[in-house]
Amino acid sequence: MSTVPRSAVAGLPSAPGVYRFRDDRGRALYIGRAVDLRRRVGSYWGDLGDRRHLRRMVPQIAAVEAVACDSAHEAAWLERNLLQRSKPRWNRVRGGAEVPVYLHLDRRPGSARLSVVHRPPTGPVTPDADHPVGLFGPYLGGTQARLAVSALERVLPLSYADDRLSGGQQDMARARGLAALDRAALLTTVTAVLQRQPDAVETVKHQLAEHRTRASDSLAFELAARIQQQIEAVDWIVAEQKVTTLAPTDCDVYGWADGLLVQFEIRQGRMCVWKQRACPSAGAQRYLERTPPEWRAFAARSAELASLLHA
The missing domain is CATH 3.40.1440.10 (GIY-YIG endonuclease)
Structure with missing residues (x-):
C-alpha cells in the first residue's frame, strides 16, 4: 500500500x-x-x-x-x-x-407563516410590494428544516400575530403578549435570521437557550433536549453555504498554488465539478482572471490545500 x-x-x-x-x-x-x-x-x-x-x-x-x-x-x-x-x-x-427543501415565508396578512416546501412555489422568490412572499434555501435535510421552523416559531410566533385568530388562538396570543401589530416586526426578524444576519441569529439563539434553561430547571429534560435540537437546526440553516443557491448562476472558479490549478464548475447555481491539474504560473493567470471576486478566497484556499496534499 x-x-x-x-x-x-x-x-x-x-x-x-x-x-x-x-x-x-x-x-x-x-x-x-x-x-x-x-x-x-x-x-x-x-x-x-x-x-x-x-x-x-x-x-x-x-x-x-x-x-x-x-x-x-x-x-x-x-x-x-x-x-x-x-x-x-x-x-x-x-x-x-438528505432531502433538499426550501423555507417559504408568506408575509400576507391572515396567512403570514414560515413553512417547509419541497419545490419552489411559482412566482417571485423575493418579496416585493405586490408579492409579499420569500423563498430561502435550498437546505439539505427536511428534519433539520422543520426543527428550525419550530425553533423560530417558539421565539418569533408569527401564527399568533394575526387579526384572524380563533378564540383559543386569541387567548394564546394574549398570554404571549402578541397582537396583529407585532406581525411586521416578527416578519422582519425572521427574514433577518434566514438572511444569516449575525445579530438576529445570535438574538434568536440566545432566546432559545433561555427556553432550554427554563425547561431544564423545571426538570422538563425531554423539552430541553428538543430545544437543543432546534438550536442545532438553526445553526444548520444559517451556516455559510454557497455551493448551492437559488440564483441560476453559471461560472468557472479557479485557484492556483505551486504549479497546481484547481477548477470548480458552477452550473445553475450548483458547484458540481471539481478538477485539478498541473499548470505553470504564466498559464494560470488567464484562468484566475475569470474567477468572480466573491469566489477568489475559496479558490485560493482550495488550491493551497491541493498543493499541500500533492507535494
Missing part, C-alpha cells in the same frame, strides 16, 4: 469539507464529506466499523484530494452535487440521503 495517503492526512485541516481518493492511474475511487477532514480521512486506515465494504478500496488509494468548506452544511451540498454529476466506483449512491 502506498504511504502517500497516510502522510497526506497530516496536511488536512480539522475543518468541514469534501475529500476524494484516487488510484495510481488517477481514477476517482470515492468521494465523501466530513465534519473534520483530518479525523475522517485518517479513519480509513483504522477501524472502518460500519464501512467494512471499503476495506478492499483502501489498498488502492494512491492520492488524497480535499476541499475545505465553511460549514458542514456546505460540505454536504458539495458532496451531493459532485456525486450527482459523477459517481465513483466505491460510492454506493448517486447524490445523498
Whole structure:
C-alpha cells in the first residue's frame, strides 16, 4: 500500500469539507464529506466499523484530494452535487440521503407563516410590494428544516400575530403578549435570521437557550433536549453555504498554488465539478482572471490545500 495517503492526512485541516481518493492511474475511487477532514480521512486506515465494504478500496488509494468548506452544511451540498454529476466506483449512491427543501415565508396578512416546501412555489422568490412572499434555501435535510421552523416559531410566533385568530388562538396570543401589530416586526426578524444576519441569529439563539434553561430547571429534560435540537437546526440553516443557491448562476472558479490549478464548475447555481491539474504560473493567470471576486478566497484556499496534499 502506498504511504502517500497516510502522510497526506497530516496536511488536512480539522475543518468541514469534501475529500476524494484516487488510484495510481488517477481514477476517482470515492468521494465523501466530513465534519473534520483530518479525523475522517485518517479513519480509513483504522477501524472502518460500519464501512467494512471499503476495506478492499483502501489498498488502492494512491492520492488524497480535499476541499475545505465553511460549514458542514456546505460540505454536504458539495458532496451531493459532485456525486450527482459523477459517481465513483466505491460510492454506493448517486447524490445523498438528505432531502433538499426550501423555507417559504408568506408575509400576507391572515396567512403570514414560515413553512417547509419541497419545490419552489411559482412566482417571485423575493418579496416585493405586490408579492409579499420569500423563498430561502435550498437546505439539505427536511428534519433539520422543520426543527428550525419550530425553533423560530417558539421565539418569533408569527401564527399568533394575526387579526384572524380563533378564540383559543386569541387567548394564546394574549398570554404571549402578541397582537396583529407585532406581525411586521416578527416578519422582519425572521427574514433577518434566514438572511444569516449575525445579530438576529445570535438574538434568536440566545432566546432559545433561555427556553432550554427554563425547561431544564423545571426538570422538563425531554423539552430541553428538543430545544437543543432546534438550536442545532438553526445553526444548520444559517451556516455559510454557497455551493448551492437559488440564483441560476453559471461560472468557472479557479485557484492556483505551486504549479497546481484547481477548477470548480458552477452550473445553475450548483458547484458540481471539481478538477485539478498541473499548470505553470504564466498559464494560470488567464484562468484566475475569470474567477468572480466573491469566489477568489475559496479558490485560493482550495488550491493551497491541493498543493499541500500533492507535494
